[in-house]
Amino acid sequence: MAKLFRAAIMGPPGSGKGTISQRIAQSFGLQYLSSGHFLREGIAAKTEAGLLVKTYVERSMLVPDHVMTRLMLPRLEQLSGHSWLLDGFPRTLGQALALNNLYQLDLVISLNIPYETLKERLSDRWIHPASGRVYNMGFNPPRVQGKDDITGEPLIQHDDDKPEALTARLRHYKDVAKPVINLYKSQGILHSFSGTETDRIWPYINSLLSTKMHTQPSDTCQAQTP
Ligand SMILES: Nc1nc2c(ncn2[C@@H]2O[C@H](COP(=O)(O)OP(=O)(O)O)[C@@H](O)[C@H]2O)c(=O)[nH]1
Numbered sequence: 599m600a601k602l603f604r605a606a607i608m609g610p611p612g613s614g615k616g617t618i619s620q621r622i623a624q625s626f627g628l629q630y631l632s633s634g635h636f637l638r639e640g641i642a643a644k645t646e647a648g649l650l651v652k653t654y655v656e657r658s659m660l661v662p663d664h665v666m667t668r669l670m671l672p673r674l675e676q677l678s679g680h681s682w683l684l685d686g687f688p689r690t691l692g693q694a695l696a697l698n699n700l701y702q703l704d705l706v707i708s709l710n711i712p713y714e715t716l717k718e719r720l721s722d723r724w725i726h727p728a729s730g731r732v733y734n735m736g737f738n739p740p741r742v743q744g745k746d747d748i749t750g751e752p753l754i755q756h757d758d759d760k761p762e763a764l765t766a767r768l769r770h771y772k773d774v775a776k777p778v779i780n781l782y783k784s785q786g787i788l789h790s791f792s793g794t795e796t797d798r799i800w801p802y803i804n805s806l807l808s809t810k811m812h813t814q815p816s817d818t819c820q821a822q823t824p
Pocket residue numbers: 609610611612613614615616617618719720722723724732733734735736737738794795796797
């Protein structure tokens with residue numbers, strides 16, 4: 599059997615993790631798991647996990663590590679036999695160490711995007727809540743304004759994408775992400791990308807993954823894009 603490929607993508611809110619993950623999933627056939635989307639799905643379906651995390655997610659506060667690992671690690675177990683890409687998990691050192699005990703990641707992508715760019719993008723971010731598909735009125739607008747391309751259902755904006763919530767979110771992201779980034783740097787698997795446009799960063803990520811996965815081919819499972 600081909601060697602499985604396991605990757606994670608990190609970056610502040612609005613840095614393009616979801617956009618790039620969808621491209622990676624489509625191009626390379628990895629299973630894509632977004633922690634934020636997974637949590638919101640549970641909240642919408644009122645599952646036990648959803649009820650547990652609701653107050654944290656609604657206030658943009660980090661869900662405690664022990665809850666997060668209890669939810670995410672069994673999801674990864676279900677993906678055994680597949681190559682995967684994680685977006686939004688691990689977010690803290692505690693989560694990274696818990697993941698590390700079970701899986702050795704092959705690659706971590708870290709996105710460095712200027713603050714002004716993040717602010718602009720998020721004020722214009724629209725989401726299809728059921729699937730997690732992301733739009734931006736300038737960069738990738740829906741075909742019909744305010745409607746999801748696939749289902750035609752209405753798009754929404756997250757409250758925590760508003761500029762007043764953003765500065766605190768970004769500061770918090772940096773503090774929490776630093777030890778995680780240092781861990782992956784020390785393991786030699788961290789690849790950082792800087793810029794203001796996803797379309798300019800994407801060719802570099804595409805080429806990195808082609809090289810890495812060529813020497814370490816993924817399984818042939820279907821991409822599961824949200
Ligand atoms: N203008 C512009 N918007 C972008 C670019 N890349 C992504 N976006 C949009 O910026 C917003 C944030 O991107 P997203 O992938 O959701 O970021 P995440 O929070 O890191 O997952 C979304 O509305 C995207 O459509 C870009 O290069 N230019």
